[in-house]
Amino acid sequence: MNEKAETWVESPQPEPVTLEESSLTSAPQRQEDAQKQQLETKMAAAPMRVLVTGGSGLVGKAIEHVVLQEGGKLEGEEWIFLSSKDADLTNLEQTKAAFEKHRPTHVIHLAAKVGGLYLHMRENLHFLRDNLKINDNVLQTAHEMGVTKVVSCLSSCIFPDKTTYPIDETMIHDGLPHDSNFGYSHAKRMIDVQNRAYFQQYGHHYTAVIPTNVFGPHDNFNIENGHVLSALMNKTYRAKKDGTPLTVCGSGAPRRQFIYSLDLGRLIVWVLREYEEISPVILTVGKDDEVSIKDAVDMIAAALDFGGEIQYDTSMSDGQMKKTASNAKLRRYRPDFTFTPLKEAVKMTCDWFTANYDIART
Numbered sequence: 001m002n003e004k005a006e007t008w009v010e011s012p013q014p015e016p017v018t019l020e021e022s023s024l025t026s027a028p029q030r031q032e033d034a035q036k037q038q039l040e041t042k043m044a045a046a047p048m049r050v051l052v053t054g055g056s057g058l059v060g061k062a063i064e065h066v067v068l069q070e071g072g073k074l075e076g077e078e079w080i081f082l083s084s085k086d087a088d089l090t091n092l093e094q095t096k097a098a099f100e101k102h103r104p105t106h107v108i109h110l111a112a113k114v115g116g117l118y119l120h121m122r123e124n125l126h127f128l129r130d131n132l133k134i135n136d137n138v139l140q141t142a143h144e145m146g147v148t149k150v151v152s153c154l155s156s157c158i159f160p161d162k163t164t165y166p167i168d169e170t171m172i173h174d175g176l177p178h179d180s181n182f183g184y185s186h187a188k189r190m191i192d193v194q195n196r197a198y199f200q201q202y203g204h205h206y207t208a209v210i211p212t213n214v215f216g217p218h219d220n221f222n223i224e225n226g227h228v229l230s231a232l233m234n235k236t237y238r239a240k241k242d243g244t245p246l247t248v249c250g251s252g253a254p255r256r257q258f259i260y261s262l263d264l265g266r267l268i269v270w271v272l273r274e275y276e277e278i279s280p281v282i283l284t285v286g287k288d289d290e291v292s293i294k295d296a297v298d299m300i301a302a303a304l305d306f307g308g309e310i311q312y313d314t315s316m317s318d319g320q321m322k323k324t325a326s327n328a329k330l331r332r333y334r335p336d337f338t339f340t341p342l343k344e345a346v347k348m349t350c351d352w353f354t355a356n357y358d359i360a361r362t
């Protein structure tokens with residue numbers, strides 16, 4: 001990664017509250033303050049030392065931003081963001097060495113072999129083997145090192161392909177996943193099985209979150225291996241620069257729920273602090289916020305001011321046509337949470353990409 005400083009594109013922040021307005025603090029606000037006070041007292045008791053595996057990736061960087069720039073870090077806490085350069089987690093010895101070095105009390109486990117549809121279709125075996133090794137090394141080492149809590153990251157593509165919608169957390173093991181990403185999906189499903197086994201045998205508090213398609217600053221914008229939004233942002237940027245048509249893979253009809261990485265980062269920090277279940281929770285926007293790939297293409301074209309021709313290459317796979325997930329469980333816990341509107345988040349990510357083109361993963 002070259003040294004050029006990164007340019008963050010900030011979403012408009014709410015005006016700071018002035019003294020006299022604080023007297024207008026509503027009852028729910030006072031209750032929230034009280035809860036925060038309680039939390040800080042609990043955390044102050046034994047400040048967490050949080051190890052974030054996969055801390056250099058899309059989701060890891062978002063959590064780092066929330067922790068360092070949005071006051072997500074409480075007094076006395078230590079947060080360590082690992083990359084594969086610090087330790088190759090497919091290797092048990094390197095995994096143990098990293099845990100020995102940092103002695104975490106809590107772990108957010110994000111590290112994984114990750115990629116878009118077309119990389120999965122080419123490398124299902126590598127996705128299966130690498131992720132099985134990484135997950136077993138991290139969870140077993142966490143167990144041996146007496147880690148209090150682990151939050152791992154699954155994905156909505158792991159759910160059965162032939163199912164009823166919207167999908168919910170109880171359906172993880174109810175049938176085969178989509179054929180395009182079976183390697184990754186089975187490896188990720190095993191984390192849920194491992195969490196239940198560590199709880200049953202040792203009472204460990206290892207849980208997991210299930211995001212849908214994530215995007216944002218620091219994504220993998222590589223055109224062959226990246227996910228749909230990041231790959232299309234790069235393609236559109238280049239088509240505009242070169243004055244060539246934009247080629248979208250597939251028909252544009254498949255539908256997806258996209259969650260902005262910063263929103264996911266805020267929710268994962270909340271899960272680490274307050275979510276007590278072993279069973280996973282889906283973290284995503286409402287099912288009515290699902291959009292078609294074509295809708296997403298139009299948003300990116302508008303954000304990058306691309307007016308050129310858009311072609312759909314239907315010889316390329318559409319992958320799963322839909323994987324609509326319910327966020328009802330999340331909403332029971334967090335009826336208050338506000339997601340960044342998709343159009344605004346796409347614009348901010350495109351602005352981040354153009355401002356950081358030469359340091360971005362392309």
Ligand code: NAP
Nearest residue numbers: 054056057058059083084088089110111112114155213214
């Ligand atoms: P990403 O941007 O590709 O980052 C992957 C991270 O894992 C990087 O920090 C990478 O380190 C690290 N890593 C990869 N292989 C490793 C290895 N062998 N040893 C140690 N570290 C390794 O991925 P992401 O999108 O942030 O994904 C984070 C988590 O979210 C993953 O568990 C993924 O399955 C899950 N998820 C992602 C999406 C999505 O749409 N992106 C959706 C649902 C769930 P380097 O930087 O050194 O390569």
Ligand code: GFB
Nearest residue numbers: 116117155157181213227228231248249250254317318319
């Ligand atoms: O994000 P994506 O690669 O993966 O999106 P999935 C694929 C959808 O976008 C397909 C269309 O319908 C593609 O036809 N698409 C159009 C493109 N143009 C492009 C392009 O240039 N690049 C890409 N990549 N897609 C993944 C799972 O499924 O979802 C992963 O394979 C992970 O495991 C991720 O769970 C969240 O949404 O189909």
